[in-house]
Amino acid sequence: MSMIEFHNVEKYYGKFHALTNINLTIEKGETVVLIGPSGSGKSTLIRTINGLESINSGQLIVNGFDLASKKTNMNKIRREVGMVFQHFNLYNNKTVLENIMLGPRVVLGRKEDENKKIAMELLEQVGLSEKAESMPSMLSGGQKQRIAIARSLAMHPKCILFDEPTSALDPEMIDDVLNVMKQIAKDSSMTMVVVTHEMGFAREVGDRVVFMADGQILEDDAKEEFFDGQPSNERARQFLSKIIKH
Amino acid sequence: MINIVSSHSSELLSGLGQTVLCSLIALFFSLIIGSMFAIFEVLPNKILQTIGRIYVEVVRNIPLLVVTMFFYIVIPQYVVSIDGFVAGTIGLTIYTSAFIAETVRAGIQSVSGGQMEAARSNGMSYWQSMRYIVLPQAFKIVIPPLGNQFINLVKNSSVLAFVAGFDLMYVGNDIASTTFDTINSYLVVGVMYLIITMPLSYYMRYLEKRTNRGAA
Amino acid sequence: MRKILKSVALVFSLMVSLLVLSSCGSKKEVKNTNAWTQAQKTDSLTWGVKADTKLFGLMNVKTSQIEGFDIDMAKALTKKMLGKDAKANFVQVTSQTRIPLLKNGNLDAIIATMTITDERKKVVDFSNSYFDAGQSLLVKKGSPIKNVQDLNKSGTKVIGVVGSNSVENIKKFAPKAQVIQLQDYAQALTALKSGQGAALTTDNGILFGMAVDNPNYQVVGKAFTKEPYGVAINKGQDDLKEHVNKALKELEKSGEYNKLIEKWFGNIAGFDYKEVER
Numbered sequence: 138m139s140m141i142e143f144h145n146v147e148k149y150y151g152k153f154h155a156l157t158n159i160n161l162t163i164e165k166g167e168t169v170v171l172i173g174p175s176g177s178g179k180s181t182l183i184r185t186i187n188g189l190e191s192i193n194s195g196q197l198i199v200n201g202f203d204l205a206s207k208k209t210n211m212n213k214i215r216r217e218v219g220m221v222f223q224h225f226n227l228y229n230n231k232t233v234l235e236n237i238m239l240g241p242r243v244v245l246g247r248k249e250d251e252n253k254k255i256a257m258e259l260l261e262q263v264g265l266s267e268k269a270e271s272m273p274s275m276l277s278g279g280q281k282q283r284i285a286i287a288r289s290l291a292m293h294p295k296c297i298l299f300d301e302p303t304s305a306l307d308p309e310m311i312d313d314v315l316n317v318m319k320q321i322a323k324d325s326s327m328t329m330v331v332v333t334h335e336m337g338f339a340r341e342v343g344d345r346v347v348f349m350a351d352g353q354i355l356e357d358d359a360k361e362e363f364f365d366g367q368p369s370n371e372r373a374r375q376f377l378s379k380i381i382k383h
Numbered sequence: 384m385i386n387i388v389s390s391h392s393s394e395l396l397s398g399l400g401q402t403v404l405c406s407l408i409a410l411f412f413s414l415i416i417g418s419m420f421a422i423f424e425v426l427p428n429k430i431l432q433t434i435g436r437i438y439v440e441v442v443r444n445i446p447l448l449v450v451t452m453f454f455y456i457v458i459p460q461y462v463v464s465i466d467g468f469v470a471g472t473i474g475l476t477i478y479t480s481a482f483i484a485e486t487v488r489a490g491i492q493s494v495s496g497g498q499m500e501a502a503r504s505n506g507m508s509y510w511q512s513m514r515y516i517v518l519p520q521a522f523k524i525v526i527p528p529l530g531n532q533f534i535n536l537v538k539n540s541s542v543l544a545f546v547a548g549f550d551l552m553y554v555g556n557d558i559a560s561t562t563f564d565t566i567n568s569y570l571v572v573g574v575m576y577l578i579i580t581m582p583l584s585y586y587m588r589y590l591e592k593r594t595n596r597g598a599a
Numbered sequence: 600m601r602k603i604l605k606s607v608a609l610v611f612s613l614m615v616s617l618l619v620l621s622s623c624g625s626k627k628e629v630k631n632t633n634a635w636t637q638a639q640k641t642d643s644l645t646w647g648v649k650a651d652t653k654l655f656g657l658m659n660v661k662t663s664q665i666e667g668f669d670i671d672m673a674k675a676l677t678k679k680m681l682g683k684d685a686k687a688n689f690v691q692v693t694s695q696t697r698i699p700l701l702k703n704g705n706l707d708a709i710i711a712t713m714t715i716t717d718e719r720k721k722v723v724d725f726s727n728s729y730f731d732a733g734q735s736l737l738v739k740k741g742s743p744i745k746n747v748q749d750l751n752k753s754g755t756k757v758i759g760v761v762g763s764n765s766v767e768n769i770k771k772f773a774p775k776a777q778v779i780q781l782q783d784y785a786q787a788l789t790a791l792k793s794g795q796g797a798a799l800t801t802d803n804g805i806l807f808g809m810a811v812d813n814p815n816y817q818v819v820g821k822a823f824t825k826e827p828y829g830v831a832i833n834k835g836q837d838d839l840k841e842h843v844n845k846a847l848k849e850l851e852k853s854g855e856y857n858k859l860i861e862k863w864f865g866n867i868a869g870f871d872y873k874e875v876e877r
Contacts, residue, residue, distance in 0.1 A: 212503075212506060215503060215504055218504075219504065220504035222497060222501065224497055226497035229498065229520055230520045230523070239505070244505065244507055245506075285501075288505065456792075456793045457793070464794055467779065545782055546781075546790075547779040553780070556695065556761045563721075
């Protein structure tokens, strides 16, 4: 069974056709990088996967559950599908440690000592052990994003969605965050869907590259094909040449 | 002023007591009712949203005296016999709850939507997200305007005087009309309101500072 | 701790400044000008009258004129005192506002169902009585309350109007009853109708006025007090007071007084207007 399956998915915002005939299958353990110009529907697409955006028609199956079905419990799906946001969205009223421990405690009912142990290990993994008692407002953007990743990992999800995780960061912070993400991609069998403009990251850890424009998937290639060969789609070629020049 | 205080101390004290009692009851219930309607207004449910909206718009746009008179005059005729104190306290509660609802709603909505999305993506239900993430942040934002509402509530409790609720204002009217010393009678009453509202005002400030320190 | 001290100090300084303010305020009284010479100069008198009391002073919403026995008396007195072309001005007052308004000089005299009492004599002067009222009770028809003694039970609520003499009287005649004071007669009557009290008490003339418009309600028991209404005038205005008294006597002698009594009370059921004629 695949992790995520889109079948003929359509999505509108009023009259605006945000997603057009999306067909996409992502296997367990795969790392898929979503690229494309802004306004192409990448963020909308990734947000449909954990139900932050609903779809108008078609079928979307995540972890074996049909998201359009009323019987599907979205809270259950979100336990297994974490999300990392462009603007971090750390809980402003909680310490760093509490940000990581809150979900496992109230959602999974994880025991307190175990919860703390896991949280501290994750803090170490993202290199921020000393910030455990800090409030989010005292952290830099890069630190916030690494905590946000740790918060997602603490739920032990099967899949994590990254919605432009580095585009709100100062350039010198980007690598810290990307390194953490690369580690996750290499270490585990976790499925990762990443919306990003970081081609270096895509080339290094991506299994597949999906190119979107105007709400449609125009290119869906294995990484080698996309970067070393030539994308068959003209717009994808243009986009790629621009990005690489920069 | 001193004369009035010494010759009417027991009436003034009982009036003060009634005012404080009414204010405390109204504060407690208007906070609960107001928060409830505020949550109605932000829930992703069109019907409850509409109910909340209508409640707030209707109640806050009717003068307090009219709301109170309704409970004093109409309810006893058709529903159940309630006296001036009860009618006044209910009126004040309902009236204030609409303003508290507006304040709390604004507080909830000023918490960035990303907080709710993050909590939901973390697997929490809507109510868990509200309880652990959104409401605590909204509460902090809402403390200063809520303080204003509480102080207004104490002052508005003088509506009891119009329905014979035996509050401070009622006692003041009584003293003024029996002693004919209108100026001093109302000065005494004014100072007694200050005795209630000033500490409240300072307490709200203290609370504001403390919560700000808690999460800078 | 320091903060508490600070706020206490603040409250105290406020109180002191209010005290100073109030002592300044009470000095400002209108004793120096002679109201009577002033009235002769302007050829007019300003009267404080009720506008919520049927038969005595009630605002007619159609004409926006205040009408009633008090109004007619004020007009007649003014003409007797100052001549045919003199003008009587009317200012609406309530039981609560009438004395302050008189004392700060907004009114020359009050003719507003105001009983002459010793308490009030300490603050204002009164003319001779111009109407002999007595306090009575208004109840719903069929009520067990027949007289003021029936009210003297704890738990019984009696409705009155703030600042009126009748609420003080009830405390004497039915000390166990609880008195509920409302802002004006209209509110008091509405409260009686919604069952906030067992009876409404005030002067019989006023109560009969209410009973006219509300046939389900009736005046019960004989008047249990004497409530002579007087014209209230500021202390020190003896000239004006004497002229009011003189004019009042002339009105009584000429029969004009009885005509006004008949006009307003002649066909009120249950009210023996002959008793108050002079």
